[in-house]
Amino acid sequence: MSYFLRKLGFYVVALWAALTLNFAIPRLLPGNPVDILLAKLQQRGGSVSPETRKAYTLLLGGDDTGSLWSQYLNYLKNLAHGDLGVSVSYYPAKVSDVILGSLPWTLVLVGVATVLAALLGVLLGAIVGWRPGTWLDSLVPATTLLAAIPYFWLALILTYLLARVLGWLPLQGGYDVALTPGWNTEFILSAVQYAILPALTIVLASIGGWLLGMRNMMVSTLSEDYVLTAEAKGLAPRKIRRSYAARNAALPSVAGFAISLGFVVSGSVITEQVFSYPGIGGRLLGAVTNNDYALMQGVFLFITLAVLGANLIVDLLYGLIDPRTRARH
Structure with missing residues (x-):
């Protein structure tokens, strides 16, 4: 119990530090977002008065009259x-509404693609690592080659082949614009059809890392004493591979999966941009382009919370899967 309490305490402190950094970093950056927005307003022929400046300051959640400490407490x-x-x-929309409107698209697309890539990569890595040096090892260079190709280049290749040449999948977008978004069969099938191409890009680009990592851990685990002892006892090879080798070799992949799952919230900015997918990645890119500091700060906050939450869950599960981690504390 003390192990889990210490973990919870650590993540509470990490959360407070993340929230503090999220407050401080925009205020430490050179320049003032209010000045940038007012400069754009002047370039378009608008007039800037003290009342205009105060309105923009309040719009961005600032307060010129308060101290930094009072701003922090207000934050x-x-x-x-x-x-x-x-x-x-997206004025006058709230940052929370903009994020919550885009977040489900990214969670479904990138989340499902990340889980599929991890499961397939770990499964194939366990099979390849169980018999190193066989023809199955040829899978490793092929998948790592896909991982070495830039996201946007792989996305463009798949778009050209599967969408433009073969016409199997839609080219861009998140759903058929002729449909009304809602929880109906026609819209859901359309959204799934439009998500296949960007999801395939993410899976192909990331499966190589999972496969290579699991394969190397399997090769290393096979030389451990407990595996050799299981073989000497005459246990079935399938049981040794599943219960002894793969279970222990997968532990580093579990930790890596936590980080990957946390970053699902940030989305795949390049992939979403290539396919014009209505996810959080596109909103983040638009916020950077338009100097939308409030939206950037909100997206970074959601990413931080997702990463901390995913790591906390997997960290606690790690202690249940491998009791040795609890014994060290």
Whole structure:
């Protein structure tokens, strides 16, 4: 129990540090977002008055009259109420509404693709690592070659072959624009059809890392004493591979999966941009382009919470899977 309490305490401190950094970094960057927005307004022929400056400051969640400490307390208070400010790019929409509107698309697309890539990579890596040096090892260079190809280049190749030449899948977008979004069969099937191509890009680009890591761990695990002892006892090879070798070799992949699962929230910016997919990656890119500091800060906050949450869950599960980790504390 003390192991799990220490872990929870560590992540509570990490969460507080992340929230503090999320507050401090935009204020430590050179320049002022209000000045940038006012400069754009002047370039378009608008007039800038003290009232205009005050309105933009309040719009971005700032307060010229308060000290840094009071701003920090106000920032934590707003977070507790779910208030992340107003997005300049999508004015007058709130940052939380913009993020929550795009988050489900990214969670479904990148989340499912990440889980599939991890499961297939670990499974293939366990099979290849069980018999190193066979023809199955030829899978490793092929998958690592796909991982070495840049995301956008692989996305363009798949788009050209599967969408433009063969016409099997839609070219861009998240669903058929002629349909009304909703929980109906026609819309869901359309969304699945449009998600296949970007999901395939993510799986092909990331499966090589999972396969190579699991394969190398399997080769290393096969020389351990407990595996040799199991073989000497005459246990079935399938049982040795599943219960002794693969189970222990998969532990580093579990930790890596936690990090990958946490970053699902950030989406795949390049992939979503190539396919014009309505996910959080496109919103983040638009926020950077338009100097939308409130939206950027909100997206970074969601990414931080997702990474910490995923790592906490897997860290606790890691202690249950491998009791040796608890014994060291």
